[in-house]
Amino acid sequence: MYYIDPHIHMVSRTTDDYQTLARMGCVAMSEPAFWAGFDRGSADGFRDYFRQLTEVEPARAAQYGIQHFTWLCINAKEAENVELSREVMKLIPEFLDCPNVLGIGEIGLNKNTRNESIVFQEHVELAIEHEQQILIHTPHLADKYQGTRMILDMLAGHTGLDRSRVLVDHVEEHTVREVIDAGYWAGMTLYPVTKCTPARAADIIEQMGPDRLCVNSAGDWGPSKPTAVPDLIMEMRRRGHTEGMIQQVVFDNPYQFFSQSRHFSFQVPNPETRVFDTP
Amino acid sequence: MNASQILEREFLEVRAKILEIAASLDRMDRAEGDLTLDPNRQLLDRGIDLLKSNETDRAEQVQLLFSREYNDGWQDDFDLQKRT
Numbered sequence: 284m285y286y287i288d289p290h291i292h293m294v295s296r297t298t299d300d301y302q303t304l305a306r307m308g309c310v311a312m313s314e315p316a317f318w319a320g321f322d323r324g325s326a327d328g329f330r331d332y333f334r335q336l337t338e339v340e341p342a343r344a345a346q347y348g349i350q351h352f353t354w355l356c357i358n359a360k361e362a363e364n365v366e367l368s369r370e371v372m373k374l375i376p377e378f379l380d381c382p383n384v385l386g387i388g389e390i391g392l393n394k395n396t397r398n399e400s401i402v403f404q405e406h407v408e409l410a411i412e413h414e415q416q417i418l419i420h421t422p423h424l425a426d427k428y429q430g431t432r433m434i435l436d437m438l439a440g441h442t443g444l445d446r447s448r449v450l451v452d453h454v455e456e457h458t459v460r461e462v463i464d465a466g467y468w469a470g471m472t473l474y475p476v477t478k479c480t481p482a483r484a485a486d487i488i489e490q491m492g493p494d495r496l497c498v499n500s501a502g503d504w505g506p507s508k509p510t511a512v513p514d515l516i517m518e519m520r521r522r523g524h525t526e527g528m529i530q531q532v533v534f535d536n537p538y539q540f541f542s543q544s545r546h547f548s549f550q551v552p553n554p555e556t557r558v559f560d561t562p
Numbered sequence: 563m564n565a566s567q568i569l570e571r572e573f574l575e576v577r578a579k580i581l582e583i584a585a586s587l588d589r590m591d592r593a594e595g596d597l598t599l600d601p602n603r604q605l606l607d608r609g610i611d612l613l614k615s616n617e618t619d620r621a622e623q624v625q626l627l628f629s630r631e632y633n634d635g636w637q638d639d640f641d642l643q644k645r646t
């Protein structure tokens with residue numbers, strides 16, 4: 284089965300991972316800008332990172348027949364520094380015309396602080412001003428519930444926001460319903476310990492229905508598993524779900540969400556498709 | 563899948579998870595120190611209690627148990643103006 288991983292941090296992964304994902308049926312992926320594992324010292328560090336996301340990774344992915352898309356922002360952790368964040372946000376418009384940029388993300392909260400909230404709001408305003416889609420990171424563990432509610436409060440304040448162009452990521456049992464009921468898309472991250480397992484993600488799909496739900500590996504430099512989406516496919520097959528239902532979650536939904544972005548020029552594989560042009 | 567098919571499929575897995583929890587609690591109790599008043603240790607006990615409920619939202623309840631509280635006046639507390 285072909286699938287799209289809508290949230291994966293390939294700058295932290297090896298080329299072998301691209302190869303493995305391609306073999307498992309991954310045909311497209313999107314990589315939100317995030318924390319690099321250390322705080323960057325200057326806005327120039329982010330400019331280089333944005334070039335990596337818009338130039339280097341698409342080329343690396345293409346070698347394996349995978350289309351790479353990306354989202355730009357300063358992540359919630361480094362957003363604690365409001366001054367640096369504003370410098371980085373000033374850089375973003377010059378990258379919005381790059382052919383693989385889908386929007387602003389992953390913005391959000393980390394420790395649910397005032398500074399993080401200020402920078403979140405300014406990112407949302409930037410996205411609205413430039414008619415960009417938004418991908419949102421919700422905090423981990425004990426901070427998730429509070430942070431998700433705070434994010435929904437802030438989004439609700441923007442009357443100019445088209446909710447169908449916003450995805451709130453890393454939802455779990457206690458946050459998914461509010462996100463979906465408010466009209467946003469929701470992403471479930473399959474992480475070994477700190478987020479959803481494939482079995483719990485399948486439970487949520489069974490209880491919520493598959494509409495506006497996506498699943499991702501959020502594979503990064505920490506403990507994570509880039510091949511987690513195929514694990515969910517296997518789990519759903521074992522439970523007796525149809526291929527159509529599974530495909531909706533792992534392919535059609537991210538495809539439909541991304542299609543609202545002017546740069547999402549993705550050709551759905553069909554019998555005439557050639558992954559590589561003949562030399 | 564019906565309930566008994568799920569039980570059959572997951573029985574050994576759940577058994578193993580219960581065993582892991584039992585062994586972790588034993589390990590803490592064998593070690594030096596008293597955790598009776600430790601808030602995290604108390605949280606674990608409350609989590610275990612939740613499993614015995616007959617509701618079908620135990621996972622959600624466990625999540626909420628381990629979550630910081632949400633206060634809907636947070637924007638005023640932060641002195642942040644609400645956007646429109």
Ligand SMILES: [Zn+2]
Nearest residue numbers: 315317389501
């Ligand atoms: Zn991420």
